Amino acid sequence: MRAAAVLVPFVLVLAAVGRAEERPPVETQLLCLDYPGFPDAHSSWGSIGYSTRYDKVYVGVTNHRDRIGLYEYDVPSRGLRLLGFVAEMAGLRTHEWQGKIHSYLVEGPDGNIYFSTDGGEDRQEQLMDHPHGYGGGFFMRWEPATSKLTRLGKGLPFDSIKNIAVDEVTGLLYGISYPQAHLLVYDLLRSDVADLGRLTSGYVPRVLFTDWWGNAYYVDWRQRLVKYERETEHLAFARDPLPSFDGTPGLFVMSGITAVARDREAGIIYVMTYGSRLFAFRPAQRGIGTVEDLGPIYEGSRPRWDYWCRNLARGKNGKLYYFVGGHGRYTEHGDKVLMMELEPRTRAKRHIASFEFDRLLDVPGSGVVDKQGTLYFAARRADPKALAAGDSGSSVPCLLMFNPERPWR
Amino acid sequence: MRRHAALFFVVAALAAATGRSERTTGFFAPAGSFAIEISLENSPYLRLPMGRSAVTSLAIVGDLAVGGTSAEPGKGPFLFAVSLSRRRLVSVLDLDAVVPGQRAIQSGFGRGPNGVIFAGTMPQREGEPGHLLRVTLSEAGVHATDLGCPVAGEGVFALTADAGRDTLYGITHPSGKFFSMSPSDGTRVYDSTAPDAAALATYRRFALEPGDYLSRRLALDREGRVYGSQPISKVFRFDPSTRTIEVLPGDLPAVWDRRVLGRVDSWALGPDGLLYGGNAGDGQLFRLDPASGRIVNLGKPIMMPRLKGLAFAHDGRLYGVAGGQPGYSHLFRYDPTEGFVDLGNPRFEMVGEDLPPGILWRGFQIATLEVSEDGGYVVMGDEEALSQLMVFPVR
Numbered sequence: 001m002r003a004a005a006v007l008v009p010f011v012l013v014l015a016a017v018g019r020a021e022e023r024p025p026v027e028t029q030l031l032c033l034d035y036p037g038f039p040d041a042h043s044s045w046g047s048i049g050y051s052t053r054y055d056k057v058y059v060g061v062t063n064h065r066d067r068i069g070l071y072e073y074d075v076p077s078r079g080l081r082l083l084g085f086v087a088e089m090a091g092l093r094t095h096e097w098q099g100k101i102h103s104y105l106v107e108g109p110d111g112n113i114y115f116s117t118d119g120g121e122d123r124q125e126q127l128m129d130h131p132h133g134y135g136g137g138f139f140m141r142w143e144p145a146t147s148k149l150t151r152l153g154k155g156l157p158f159d160s161i162k163n164i165a166v167d168e169v170t171g172l173l174y175g176i177s178y179p180q181a182h183l184l185v186y187d188l189l190r191s192d193v194a195d196l197g198r199l200t201s202g203y204v205p206r207v208l209f210t211d212w213w214g215n216a217y218y219v220d221w222r223q224r225l226v227k228y229e230r231e232t233e234h235l236a237f238a239r240d241p242l243p244s245f246d247g248t249p250g251l252f253v254m255s256g257i258t259a260v261a262r263d264r265e266a267g268i269i270y271v272m273t274y275g276s277r278l279f280a281f282r283p284a285q286r287g288i289g290t291v292e293d294l295g296p297i298y299e300g301s302r303p304r305w306d307y308w309c310r311n312l313a314r315g316k317n318g319k320l321y322y323f324v325g326g327h328g329r330y331t332e333h334g335d336k337v338l339m340m341e342l343e344p345r346t347r348a349k350r351h352i353a354s355f356e357f358d359r360l361l362d363v364p365g366s367g368v369v370d371k372q373g374t375l376y377f378a379a380r381r382a383d384p385k386a387l388a389a390g391d392s393g394s395s396v397p398c399l400l401m402f403n404p405e406r407p408w409r
Numbered sequence: 410m411r412r413h414a415a416l417f418f419v420v421a422a423l424a425a426a427t428g429r430s431e432r433t434t435g436f437f438a439p440a441g442s443f444a445i446e447i448s449l450e451n452s453p454y455l456r457l458p459m460g461r462s463a464v465t466s467l468a469i470v471g472d473l474a475v476g477g478t479s480a481e482p483g484k485g486p487f488l489f490a491v492s493l494s495r496r497r498l499v500s501v502l503d504l505d506a507v508v509p510g511q512r513a514i515q516s517g518f519g520r521g522p523n524g525v526i527f528a529g530t531m532p533q534r535e536g537e538p539g540h541l542l543r544v545t546l547s548e549a550g551v552h553a554t555d556l557g558c559p560v561a562g563e564g565v566f567a568l569t570a571d572a573g574r575d576t577l578y579g580i581t582h583p584s585g586k587f588f589s590m591s592p593s594d595g596t597r598v599y600d601s602t603a604p605d606a607a608a609l610a611t612y613r614r615f616a617l618e619p620g621d622y623l624s625r626r627l628a629l630d631r632e633g634r635v636y637g638s639q640p641i642s643k644v645f646r647f648d649p650s651t652r653t654i655e656v657l658p659g660d661l662p663a664v665w666d667r668r669v670l671g672r673v674d675s676w677a678l679g680p681d682g683l684l685y686g687g688n689a690g691d692g693q694l695f696r697l698d699p700a701s702g703r704i705v706n707l708g709k710p711i712m713m714p715r716l717k718g719l720a721f722a723h724d725g726r727l728y729g730v731a732g733g734q735p736g737y738s739h740l741f742r743y744d745p746t747e748g749f750v751d752l753g754n755p756r757f758e759m760v761g762e763d764l765p766p767g768i769l770w771r772g773f774q775i776a777t778l779e780v781s782e783d784g785g786y787v788v789m790g791d792e793e794a795l796s797q798l799m800v801f802p803v804r
Contacts, residue, residue, distance in 0.1 A: 128712075128736050156735070179771070179773075196794070197459070197793060197794025197795070198773070198793045201768055201769055202436075202756045220449075220450075221759070221770070235450070237451040248765065250759075250767025252767075253768060
């Protein structure tokens with residue numbers, strides 16, 4: 001379906017924050033598309049990615065029960081379409097049900113898109129080999145050239161694969177399992193999955209990421225960076241944690257990193273933590289690398305560690321964009337999600353827009369930017385109709401696009 | 410207004426749904442519980458490193474929880490001591506400094522006189538010798554003395570000690586022989602507990618290795634007789650007064666056609682003088698009356714196999730840990746009137762230097778369970794790449 005046919009008017013409630021410099025109004029730079037062909041769609045998560053080879057954005061959308069739609073947004077034609085449902089396309093049998101894609105959709109050096117699947121709901125954890133139990137998450141590969149989805153195998157029995165990352169040099173896949181937080185290294189060429197063991201505590205930090213040498217990064221329960229050094233096949237732990245603000249609860253510390261955004265030219269990966277703090281991480285091919293503290297993501301009336309944000313994207317203008325608020329953690333502006341712009345060199349932050357819940361409720365998927373500099377977010381908005389039609393917790397997932405440089409129309 | 414109320418409802422429902430998916434409730438986390446951080450890679454504090462911290466042997470001596478670890482292949486194990494009152498790891502001993510070439514201390518500890526404990530080791534490579542260790546504790550920390558190899562070319566898979574007789578008893582790996590060792594009587598080896606050709610052929614058909622079928626623990630009754638399991642799904646008893654081994658008439662409890670999996674995973678001597686055991690194969694709890702030699706199947710506390718730890722606390726109840734890979738450990742308690750109570754998967758707040766409050770450790774894979782000498786605390790050891798010690802009080 002052509003994007004133009006599903007454009008949803010995206011009315012913004014702009015906060016009276018700062019003067020609009022010499023730039024178009026933010027609302028003209030935003031576009032939000034609903035996903036066609038999936039009436040009981042409930043949500044999308046970190047499940048978004050971009051194919052540089054085919055100039056397409058991919059998103060996993062779920063009913064958070066047993067159906068996952070895989071969507072493709074074709075950037076040149078602005079067309080958003082349902083490619084199909086994962087279970088049907090991958091030939092999953094009934095007992096191999098999957099609840100959602102929580103992982104990123106990452107582009108391998110072969111031009112294919114990789115992701116992993118997740119049980120999604122309570123029954124994944126304790127039912128196990130019960131007839132209603134969850135057998136475990138799959139590594140998956142989508143081949144844009146042939147429109148083929150292939151299951152590449154499981155990680156740990158009964159565990160979801162919460163997130164994945166790809167070594168863009170060799171195609172090695174990394175996965176983090178849920179709930180046991182085992183780091184998995186999947187060598188597709190050798191068809192070998194190595195379990196490197198448990199890395200963290202009673203919460204599974206959601207973000208796993210790679211640098212440009214193919215090294216992978218995660219955090220332990222003290223929020224210390226853990227690096228899998230690809231060439232040496234060795235795990236290295238940072239000596240010190242990523243700093244937290246005074247008073248940050250341990251629950252937030254152990255929740256680790258919530259989002260990353262890359263600046264390849266500058267050699268920086270921007271890292272956001274659950275404790276609402278931003279860092280410029282400069283990875284090194286060997287050793288952990290260096291971390292520069294960029295400060296709080298938001299400064300308001302709440303403690304500095306208490307702002308919910310799990311999304312981050314970097315525009316071609318070098319600025320970072322993110323949405324603050326969600327899951328009961330909102331700013332002094334009340335029940336709104338705030339859009340922020342941050343200039344990393346000066347650390348200056350601007351609140352550039354506010355959204356009521358029926359416009360924007362949560363933005364779990366991010367970090368995607370196309371060749372033209374448009375940023376893509378996997379977002380969701382509250383909708384009483386969706387709640388009435390679906391199960392508890394339903395929302396309306398949508399693909400949110402933002403171009404910091406130019407208006408859409 | 411109505412629109413806003415509806416949206417609030419939606420948001421609340423979303424928050425609730427998200428909470429469920431992370432299972433923020435329903436864990437076993439009694440008041441006063443805590444998890445002591447004993448392993449941390451690249452640590453500025455005294456800690457065990459990654460891949461060498463699985464707590465496969467555990468004993469409580471006074472205020473100290475003493476652990477013996479198992480390591481990944483190619484790495485060596487540790488002995489360590491944790492002060493329960495200070496909630497801190499206070500001593501570690503790299504076993505490579507005492508007996509090189511060992512991979513695991515998985516035998517369990519046997520208690521000698523005056524706080525001395527004994528353990529056995531498993532070598533890095535099959536065919537090399539495991540050793541017996543005499544472990545003492547002092548202000549200076551954990552100290553171990555190598556007592557040598559009890560059986561040439563064999564590891565020590567399970568061990569117990571009779572302080573009154575000054576004797577150690579063990580099961581060797583891979584053969585499964587039983588041995589006794591004492592200063593007065595030397596080392597005696599008994600072959601009858603090892604699998605015969607028919608048993609080995611059966612195990613081969615089920616792709617079971619010695620580590621899968623040998624008795625993981627040994628126990629003493631009040632008369633100093635020694636109990637363990639032997640192929641297939643049988644219990645043997647060694648009488649030190651006659652130096653004879655008898656095979657008890659009953660079988661370990663089994664699920665039909667899975668009898669081949671039967672072996673003792675854990676033991677606890679009850680206040681009633683009866684022995685309580687866990688069957689690894691299908692996770693049944695059983696009771697053994699030393700007077701009659703009769704085994705009674707008490708049932709399965711949870712659906713999974715394995716029952717790796719059992720101990721009686723001061724409330725007279727039996728506490729245990731069942732399950733494990735490919736699932737997760739559950740704690741349970743048992744008494745004859747109440748039956749089983751599945752306490753669930755534990756998640757305790759971590760304690761350690763510079764740790765902020767609120768970091769929670771979840772015990773997915775628990776290998777060992779013991780109670781403090783006063784029976785007031787249950788102490789459990791993980792077997793993970795990075796393992797911790799989990800403690801909860803018994804009210």
